[in-house]
Amino acid sequence: MSRWIITLIIFSAIFLFVELYAFQAIKTLTRNRLIKWTWILVSIAIYANFLYTIFSTPRSAGQTVGFQMAAGLLLTFLIPKVVLLIIMFGEDIVRVVSKLFSLLSPGETNDFAGRRDFISKIALGLAAIPFASFLYGIWQGRYNYKVLKYQLSFEDLPDAFDGFTITQISDIHSGSFTNKEKIEYGVKLINEQQSDLMLFTGDIVNNMATEMDDWIDVFKELKAPFGKYSILGNHDYGDYVQWSQPEDKAANFQAVKDIHPKIGFDLLLDEHRYIEKDGQKLALIGVENWGKGFNQAGDLKKASSHVNKEDFKILMTHDPSHWEYHVKKDDFNYHLTLSGHTHGLQMGIEIPGFFRWSPSQYVYKQWAGLYNELGRFINVNRGFGYHAFPGRVGIWPEITVIELKKGTNNV
Numbered sequence: 001m002s003r004w005i006i007t008l009i010i011f012s013a014i015f016l017f018v019e020l021y022a023f024q025a026i027k028t029l030t031r032n033r034l035i036k037w038t039w040i041l042v043s044i045a046i047y048a049n050f051l052y053t054i055f056s057t058p059r060s061a062g063q064t065v066g067f068q069m070a071a072g073l074l075l076t077f078l079i080p081k082v083v084l085l086i087i088m089f090g091e092d093i094v095r096v097v098s099k100l101f102s103l104l105s106p107g108e109t110n111d112f113a114g115r116r117d118f119i120s121k122i123a124l125g126l127a128a129i130p131f132a133s134f135l136y137g138i139w140q141g142r143y144n145y146k147v148l149k150y151q152l153s154f155e156d157l158p159d160a161f162d163g164f165t166i167t168q169i170s171d172i173h174s175g176s177f178t179n180k181e182k183i184e185y186g187v188k189l190i191n192e193q194q195s196d197l198m199l200f201t202g203d204i205v206n207n208m209a210t211e212m213d214d215w216i217d218v219f220k221e222l223k224a225p226f227g228k229y230s231i232l233g234n235h236d237y238g239d240y241v242q243w244s245q246p247e248d249k250a251a252n253f254q255a256v257k258d259i260h261p262k263i264g265f266d267l268l269l270d271e272h273r274y275i276e277k278d279g280q281k282l283a284l285i286g287v288e289n290w291g292k293g294f295n296q297a298g299d300l301k302k303a304s305s306h307v308n309k310e311d312f313k314i315l316m317t318h319d320p321s322h323w324e325y326h327v328k329k330d331d332f333n334y335h336l337t338l339s340g341h342t343h344g345l346q347m348g349i350e351i352p353g354f355f356r357w358s359p360s361q362y363v364y365k366q367w368a369g370l371y372n373e374l375g376r377f378i379n380v381n382r383g384f385g386y387h388a389f390p391g392r393v394g395i396w397p398e399i400t401v402i403e404l405k406k407g408t409n410n411v
Contacts, residue, residue: 015078019043021088022081025127028120043077050074064206065178068390075389076134080127087123091116130393137347137391143182144396145189145384150370152377153407154335157312158280162406166314167195167224169399170340171203171233171383175211176390180218186384186397187218193401197275198224200265201340202233202289202318206387207241209255219263226275230265231286232257233318233341234294235387268316270303283311285334290326291319291341298322304332314338320366323378336402337378344368344382344395358395368395 026039053070095116167190177183190198205211222228236256243249260267268286275282285307290298298317307313313334315327320339327334344367348358360367370379382398 015047018078018081018085022084022127024088025084025120025123028116029124046073046077065176065390068176068388071388072134072138072390076131076138079134080131083127083130084123087119087126091119133393134391137389137393139391141392142386142390142397143179143186144392145186145399146396147189147193147399147401148369149401149403150379151403151405152336153405154312155406155408156310156335157404157406158277158282159406160278160280161282161312161404164197164277164404165193165195166197166199166402166404167193167399168199168201168338168379168381168402169384170201170318170338170381171343171385171387172200172215172219173203173206173235173383173385173387174215175206175208176386177215180214183215184218186399187221190399191221191223193399195224195401197226197284198222198228199284199314199316199338200228200230201316201338201381202231203235203340203383203385203387204230204233204259205256206235207238207252209252209259212256212259216259216262222264226277227273228265229273229284229286229316230260230267231316231318232267232269232288232297234289234291237289237295237297239295268303270299272303272307281311283307283313284316285313286316287322289318290322292321292325294319300326300330309333320364320378320380324365328373328376328378333376335376336404337376338381338400339366339378340381340383342367342380342382343387346383346386346389346391346395347393348395350394360395 023036023039026036030036050070050073053067169190236253238249238252238256241249243252257267257269266273268284270287272283272285275284283304285300285303287298287300287303289295290300300315300317300322304313309332313332313336315334315337317323317327317337317339319341320337323337323339327337342360342364344358345360348356348360350356350358356368358367364380366378366380368380368382370377379400379402381400382395384397384399386392386397
């Protein structure tokens with residue numbers, strides 16, 4: 001028996017277990033056969049749609065709008081059922097324990113039926129929260145753009161750049177877009193920040209250069225007086241598609257790189273540029289993708305080879321694990337690093353200044369927002385677009401505005 005079949009059997013058993021327990025809540029609360037059969041048929045339809053999408057599309061299915069919608073529907077219905085499973089299974093454990101105690105104390109009685117009915121109502125009420133959240137995330141959350149502003153002070157910032165502003169965007173993932181009006185609104189919101197410099201930190205497509213064809217006219221409207229610069233992300237290399245021949249992959253990769261000048265961005269491929277103002281300058285360094293467990297094409301030493309150690313330096317690197325493993329302790333002193341990649345997993349809970357959680361934090365130490373270690377900063381942008389799951393729940397699409405100030409470092 002192949003590993004693939006064994007994996008399918010294991011996952012099928014897990015899903016069946018979840019479905020059976022979730023169905024217990026419905027059975028407890030109603031005897032209406034129409035409601036029960038509707039629940040069953042909707043569940044079957046969602047699984048069937050997901051499986052059909054997987055087996056009817058090529059390996060790049062994970063990057064298509066159709067697959068994303070199928071996966072989104074599956075998650076929207078499955079996660080609330082996991083909530084039901086946890087509560088109903090927990091109640092079963094309590095009931096078994098209570099039954100054992102009742103056998104030891106024959107005089108005691110327990111209203112298991114009444115308690116089961118109450119627990120089922122509580123479980124369905126709690127399950128409704130993620131269900132509604134995921135529906136909102138798909139319908140509106142993916143376009144709920146947030147502008148996050150930071151002011152960072154550095155003692156060695158050149159005087160001319162005191163008050164200099166940078167807008168960072170990341171992870172456009174144009175192959176996921178479906179609503180041009182919403183994307184145009186996002187681009188307008190970026191321009192409204194009127195920053196001096198605009199930086200894009202990778203993943204302009206999901207895989208294919210053609211995904212950007214309908215969006216070039218939209219993104220070429222982005223403006224910044226001191227220029228627009230960009231780097232590549234892991235999805236820009238076309239590594240997640242089965243290519244018929246290496247030449248096709250190489251041609252697509254070149255076409256992806258050619259997108260950047262079409263929308264007015266200077267693509268840095270292990271290179272640097274100096275941004276000059278009033279006779280002073282800061283170094284902008286851009287590396288190709290380097291990620292722990294991902295494509296490691298980036299060459300930081302090459303990109304910085306003609307930069308002076310005493311220069312004020314801003315580094316663009318797509319994956320924040322690069323900062324964690326190589327950049328933050330580098331004696332060359334990269335003052336500010338800008339990354340993306342994680343999307344904050346597009347789901348989580350954020351209460352500014354109080355609480356922040358996402359499953360992404362179990363994979364990346366720096367997963368969203370601003371971090372400061374050893375007097376060096378990294379901002380991990382949550383991404384402008386979305387990928388795989390066609391929505392955002394609690395982790396909203398981000399436009400970052402950073403103001404550089406001359407002064408005591410914010411340690």
